[in-house]
Structure formats: C-alpha cells, structure tokens
C-alpha cells in the first residue's frame with residue numbers, strides 16, 4: 052500500500068511527492084512509500100503552452116522523481132473513497148486499478164471552461180499540451196490552405212493572463228509562418244474582451260503597459276464584446292462584426308479539475324477545495340489538496356490564484372505535511388512569498404508586478420529577461436539529481452529573487 056498517494060503529475064503533484072520523500076528521509080522514515088498516479092509520463096510546463104513548439108514543453112516525470120524513489124502509476128483516477136481510503140483508476144489499457152492510501156494529496160489541477168456557442172468545437176486553446184499542439188499544427192498548416200481573407204488572422208477571446216500572452220505571442224508566431232510566403236503583412240491578431248476594460252483581472256496597475264504593448268504589436272482590441280459564433284472561416288462577435296479567420300483561440304478561465312468534486316468539502320466558486328493552513332481538507336481525514344485544486348489562503352485577505360507561483364509551494368507544503376502526519380514531526384503552515392506577476396507581451400517585452408494591487412516593478416527587456424528565466428529555468432525541476440530535487444523540495448526553499456509567476 053502506498054503510504055502517501057499523490058494524484059496528479061503537474062507542478063503541485065511533483066513537488067508534493069518530492070517534499071514528502073524529503074520529510075520522510077529527514078525523519079528516518081524511509082520505509083514509508085510515496086506513489087504518484089497520473090495518466091501521462093511527463094510534467095507539462097503549462098505556463099509555456101502559448102509559445103511556439105508547445106509539444107516540447109514537458110519534462111519526463113521519471114527523470115525528476117525516479118531518482119528519489121517515488122513510484123509512478125500511469126493511470127487516470129476515476130473514483131475516490133475517502134472513508135475507505137482508496138482510489139480507483141484506469142490504466143492506459145483499460146484495466147481498473149485499486150490504490151489504497153494512508154495519506155492522499157489531491158493535485159489534479161484545473162481545466163479551461165468552455166463556452167456553449169455555435170461552432171464551439173472549432174475553438175482552439177492552449178490549456179493542455181494536446182490542445183496547444185493542435186493549435187501549433189493548425190498554424191503551420193495555414194500556408195497550405197486556400198488563399199482567402201483572414202488566412203493569417205487570429206482571434207483571441209479573453210484578455211486575462213493567458214489571452215494576453217497568447218495574443219501578443221501569436222503576432223510573432225504568425226509572422227514567422229507567413230513571411231516565407233511574402234504574406235507577413237497579412238498577419239492580424241484581434242483580442243476580444245467581454246469587460247469594458249482590457250485585462251480586467253490584472254487591474255489598473257499594469258494596464259497602461261499592456262495597452263501600449265498591444266498597440267506597438269498591432270494587436271487590435273475589442274472591448275465590451277464577446278464571441279457569438281464560429282465557422283471554419285469566420286467568427287461572429289456580439290457587436291455584429293463578422294471577422295474572416297480560421298483561428299479562434301478561447302481563453303475563458305479555469306475551474307478545478309472534475310476529480311475535485313469526488314472529495315467531500317467546501318469549495319470556492321471555481322470548484323477548488325477549501326483547506327486549512329496545513330492544506331488538509333477539513334472533515335476528510337488523511338486528505339490534502341494542493342495546486343489548482345486548493346482554495347488556500349495566501350494571506351488573510353486573499354486566496355491563492357490558480358498559478359505555478361502557488362502550485363509549487365502548495366505542493367511542497369502538502370507533501371511535507373502529509374509526511375509529518377505519519378512521522379509525528381511538526382507540520383509547516385502555508386505562508387507563501389509575496390504575490391508577484393510576470394506577464395509575457397511577446398516581442399513587446401513583458402511586465403512584472405508586485406503585490407495584490409499589482410504595482411509595476413519591471414517592464415520591457417528587463418521584465419522579459421525575468422520571464423524567460425522563470426519559464427526556461429525556475430519552473431523546471433532538476434532532472435536526474437536527487438540531492439538538488441530534495442534541496443529544492445524544502446517548503447522553506449525560495450527560488451533566487453522570488454517564486455515564479
């Protein structure tokens with residue numbers, strides 16, 4: 052029986068498993084086992100899926116967790132019996148597995164909300180590696196399609212974090228694809244936002260920098276407008292405009308993964324489980340939640356956001372605390388680093404903010420360098436290096452200047 056079973060091989064699950072091993076070793080309790088169950092073989096670097104070549108944005112789980120002895124079960128969890136302390140899962144060949152546990156860490160992440168509008172099945176997104184790869188393949192296929200209006204037009208729906216990063220990055224991605232045909236001038240990116248202001252969730256602090264970047268890149272914006280209908284070669288907007296395009300990317304926000312609903316407990320409006328300061332799910336003995344499944348408190352006034360910035364330390368705390376509950380050592384209350392945000396703005400640089408009011412601290416090339424460091428280095432766990440993994444798995448470990456965002 053796995054003593055600690057982690058569901059999910061994303062940032063929260065990986066760091067939960069590593070941190071649990073670390074805490075067990077520290078307590079001399081290596082006889083307790085840690086197992087991670089997830090359908091894929093890789094940790095997907097979701098924050099990079101808006102970039103070109105999204106199929107490369109992953110690291111093999113066995114090269115991260117193998118060296119510290121975490122067992123991996125390739126399966127999709129379908130049931131959680133918290134009273135009987137076991138989960139059921141289906142492996143890649145359809146066999147049903149029963150996995151008992153003493154401590155369970157739920158780290159099954161989040162997923163994009165999808166609209167119910169005509170043509171919704173034609174929407175692209177960058178929520179997971181398959182969807183992002185499908186978009187990339189589609190973009191690279193555009194030059195082989197009919198020469199018609201809107202061939203190199205992309206419509207991005209939603210100007211939240213993902214929508215902004217996708218729209219600004221698509222300018223360069225589409226130009227690189229159109230340029231060999233002498234069609235770079237045909238590239239058009241349109242960003243549609245339902246709210247009356249752009250980047251409504253990011254607040255007024257970084258908005259001027261964002262607006263200037265969109266203008267500099269030539270991204271057209273439509274505020275107080277929503278998507279009504281999609282066909283293979285056009286999108287209809289709520290203001291009646293019909294935009295010729297073959298590429299509509301939906302970025303409508305995330306909710307907790309459906310599995311979260313199988314654990315009893317109070318939830319926030321996006322389905323995340325409420326947890327205490329040790330990331331235990333109140334009233335459900337032995338169960339912890341981490342990452343995008345956990346509505347943990349960042350401070351007395353704010354819940355964490357579904358982001359890597361929080362998924363990584365949430366994972367470390369959940370793993371540590373699940374392990375210490377077996378060894379009798381002290382658990383670590385979740386006290387994350389101050390809130391920061393670093394938003395990529397494509398060839399217009401980036402913007403980095405601090406605090407919940409999002410005071411701009413870096414812009415342009417300096418912010419871009421920080422963003423590249425975050426996404427190319429800091430969010431990648433060490434490979435084939437047990438010692439370094441366990442060093443970083445300490446809940447008290449802080450990445451260089453700050454934790455990623």
Ligand SMILES: Cc1cc2nc3c(=O)[nH]c(=O)nc-3n(C[C@H](O)[C@H](O)[C@H](O)COP(=O)(O)OP(=O)(O)OC[C@H]3O[C@@H](n4cnc5c(N)ncnc54)[C@H](O)[C@@H]3O)c2cc1C
Nearest residue numbers: 059060061062063097098128160342343357358359360456
């Ligand atoms: C395009 C994009 C850009 C982003 N940019 C940023 C950014 O700049 N900064 C930032 O901080 N955050 C960013 N995020 C958010 C960040 O990626 C997520 O918050 C983070 O990945 C959450 O980590 P997680 O481990 O909780 O969940 P995930 O990374 O979603 O991992 C969940 C894991 O659970 C597994 N799983 C799901 N269901 C089951 C099941 N039934 N059985 C077994 N396993 C299951 C999945 O396969 C996966 O391995 C971005 C996200 C996207 C999509």
